[in-house]
Amino acid sequence: MLRLDALEVSYGPVGAVSGLSLNVAPGEVVALVGANGAGKSSTLKAILGLVKARGLIQLDGEEMAGMPTHLRVASGLALSPEGRHVFPQMSVRENLELGTVKRTVGATKELLDEMMTIFPRLRERISQQAGSMSGGEQQMVAIARALMSRPKVLMLDEPTLGLAPLIVDQIGELVLTLKKRGLSILISEQNAEMALDVADRAYVLETGRIVKSGDSRVIKADPVVRSAYLGFEEETV
């Protein structure tokens, strides 16, 4: 569904992503794991065309490189950005409406109804200012807003950042619910525990390069990953 090959992102002389190749199959959840500054956000932004990149970016066989961001969204890519970036003065409904691509009244209402089914908590808060909600609720708004464009591939950048463990679990459950609905998901996380629990496969990124990839259970059991990204001390013999 999504294929990256030899992706390169630089900010002037600073290389952020080097020769990155990954793919996400239809209906698959894939985790991109790495420390602060490893290049996860740059990868997701490059996929959407928010930063300049070189290399192949294919969505469902269609080449995205060179296409403006709004057309990539119309083709089926959506991002819930790191830090959520909801519009704080706007209501939940208005935030969600901004995510639509086809802005007809009927299509928007249908999508809003669907979001209220997936996120029942947002139903009772639909008229509330997004900025007055908790971090977890704002994260739900950011994910729902991304879903309003009916993406083929949903990208989640650090969705658990700063959230309590109970909310992290809820986001994990949400990812599995979306997977059951057939969505392909690419989830970037520094705190990798939840991402590795819900993902089918994972890629580990270090200073812009993939250093490990494979079945997420195998990646989760890897001693280096456990020590670097899951907070376990490496056993010394």
Ligand code: ATP
């Ligand atoms: P984080 O979780 O902190 O966002 P990340 O893995 O998403 O980390 P990136 O934000 O993609 O990493 O950053 C990768 C590298 O690119 C880092 O060295 C970072 O300092 C650099 N970088 C990111 N954005 C810019 C920018 N706008 N200008 C210059 N350098 C940047």
